[in-house]
Amino acid sequence: MARRGRRRGETTVATVARLAGVSAPTVSKVLNGHPGVAAETRERVERVLREQDYRRPDAVTQAPMLEVAFQALESHLAIEIMRGVAQVAGARQLAVGFTETASGPGWLDQVLRRRPVAVIAVYGAAMRREHARLAASGIPLVALDPTGEPVHSVPSVGAANWNGGLTATRHLLELGHRRIAMIGGPPGFLAARARLDGFRAAMDAAGVPVEAQLLRSGTLSYEDGLRHGRDLLALSAPPTAVFCCNDLLALGVYEAARRAGRRVPEDLSVVGFDDLEFARWSGPALTTVRQPLAEMGAAAAELALTLAAGDTPPRLRIELATDLILRSSTTSPPVAA
Amino acid sequence: MARRGRRRGETTVATVARLAGVSAPTVSKVLNGHPGVAAETRERVERVLREQDYRRPDAVTQAPMLEVAFQALESHLAIEIMRGVAQVAGARQLAVGFTETASGPGWLDQVLRRRPVAVIAVYGAAMRREHARLAASGIPLVALDPTGEPVHSVPSVGAANWNGGLTATRHLLELGHRRIAMIGGPPGFLAARARLDGFRAAMDAAGVPVEAQLLRSGTLSYEDGLRHGRDLLALSAPPTAVFCCNDLLALGVYEAARRAGRRVPEDLSVVGFDDLEFARWSGPALTTVRQPLAEMGAAAAELALTLAAGDTPPRLRIELATDLILRSSTTSPPVAA
């Protein structure tokens, strides 16, 4: 009988080898991502493995899992993304595991040992090399990049950042603002760049010039929001509105306004980006561009599972819409301006 | 070579057989609980298995994991707790999996199939029955109960809620407040009850009577903070300070004060509980009782792993200290009061 609890009729390496017209060792190599198998042969074997729904004998007891890799858990976005992933995974009886990639270079070895059906990397956490190693093990990788850095050839999920920047800025323009500042993110983050470009596009379309001194950038933190907010309000001709690249920056600007004795929104309108939960609890409630993080997590999970099942998804890049959420931090500019 | 990734020096059935002075098939029977082995032989084999720390080959490939069960991921506490758990788990090369128990009664079956080394249940998520099933599978359970409901006989980690309530209230009394309101949590949550008792103890010790109309309770939500805050401020003799059972309630009180045209802290001092990240980003920055959630997660993980290793922990209930974090939402009461 079988070595372990292999059940009646389950596919073995020998069966797969016979059906694929190769030997058992070749199947073994494909299974373990070892080199020395012709691409064509590998494909044929992989197809049979899928068709026969081959499982390793030890995989029978191990519940299938989906792995989510975060760069660091400090992210305020993490919990909402996890919620979306957990929802899709739960519906399919799938466990969810997670890893911090910042914990060291060994994270991938651990993930590989766990043999997840797929890996979702948040924040461009997984780079080219990781992708290659996962691919070698037949584990699909999906990038979820709320802060950008899409890696080509890796399926990914993101948000409509450019549109969000455009919509937020149009909203301020429609309220009558002309002196609009933007606090952007680090230049390396493509998503931040897209939001900035959306801002510029709206300003250009309205024929409103962008003053260099009203354009700032830094890390996406409360502290930088406070710093830039203070500097902007200290200008001889301060802005009447600020569009911030994320909600944390916006809260920093709130504090800068408070310290400078300016009221939000009467003296200064503020728009954020993300719509984290605390945005609606801030005082005043923050008008912001909602990034549907839970939906993004769910979409990434769906995409990952489609790939894990060996199916070809309709598209390899999914971009979800952003929405402007109107709350109480924006109004028309003071008449004096 | 080895069938799978068995590493050099790892104990095999053959080694155990030799050391126990029996044959491999006998060891196999012991491992799988099959009949037909003399009690004495079985014991000898089991001792060697333990001494040699024998692992099945598939247990080697399956990375050991620690499971965290949340009632729901909506919790703002979740991410900080996870961070603490992940830190301890990461240091020991352990994977972390997580489940939402609110997703349905089947969550335990899934967890059992995954065979975690231990389960940490947050929020009293795991009840008596779950505990019994886990115990039957030899999987230790640790309860992490920031909102209370400790289940006796289940090892648990919590925070010094009573002390936190006492310290927060003393702080307000020392500032000169006498008309101090408290917005408590649901009566079922023992942690909320402990905070309320700490409040009462401080008031009693100071000889300050607690007015019934200044004592409120509800869900631990922004909305209830707003509602109770509005009602309190509408009293003919409103309080000069409010101690809130969590940070969300405090933010609701902020909004109520804003709407009533009262300033925090000049007209109304506010103290929260939890010290979630956004507490320091709120306007004004919130004075609150810090619950060390990451440390609680870490302590729960340590406790769980100690139990998983078969060791007896020094104590089965760990209570971590709370700290009053002074920020900008409290000051002396207005002179008129």
Place this chain on the structure above:
DNA sequence: CTGAAAGCGCTTACAG
């Protein structure tokens, strides 16, 4: 790149 041969760890069926 491929597979026949050897071998590993474990289990089963069965003889004693």
Place this chain on the structure above:
DNA sequence: CTGAAAGCGCTTACAG
């Protein structure tokens, strides 16, 4: 109750 023998599923080392 015990273990020699056979066998299973998989992997490795190596010859072609």
